[in-house]
Amino acid sequence: MLGEEIRARRKRLGLTQKALAALINVKPTTMCQYENGTNEMSFAVLKSIAEALKCSTVDLAYEELALPGSSETFDEKIRGAAEQKEDEPAFADPLDTEIFKLLKDLDKVAKEKVIAYMRDQKSLTVYYSAVRRRR
Structure with missing residues (x-):
């Protein structure tokens, strides 16, 4: 809750x-x-x-948004994705591949800023979807 x-x-x-x-x-x-x-x-x-x-x-x-717990770090998620294929993971969406390529060259601070921005965007999307459903 x-x-x-x-x-x-x-x-x-x-x-x-x-x-x-x-x-x-x-x-x-x-x-x-x-x-x-x-x-x-x-x-x-x-x-x-x-x-x-x-x-x-x-x-x-995260519970209200039906997301998994936030204990896994962004770097751990990226490493997990990279293990699928050594140099370039196979994503279904080409945009995901591009995002991965851009992120892997960033330093840790920049990655944390990007993920914070992405989380905020997801929160906003979910929030406004819920507001629209209430109308």
């Missing part, structure tokens, strides 16, 4: 609900409601919480 993940990450960073609420400019009672799942938050609030907790929105909402 999203609220449980927020609470766990907040506690790992040694933050109180009140401190996190202050960081994202909401009342402590609102923060409590977010963590307990009794109040829905906007994507903007989710993004603010993720920034305050030094993670991505996908890291917080």
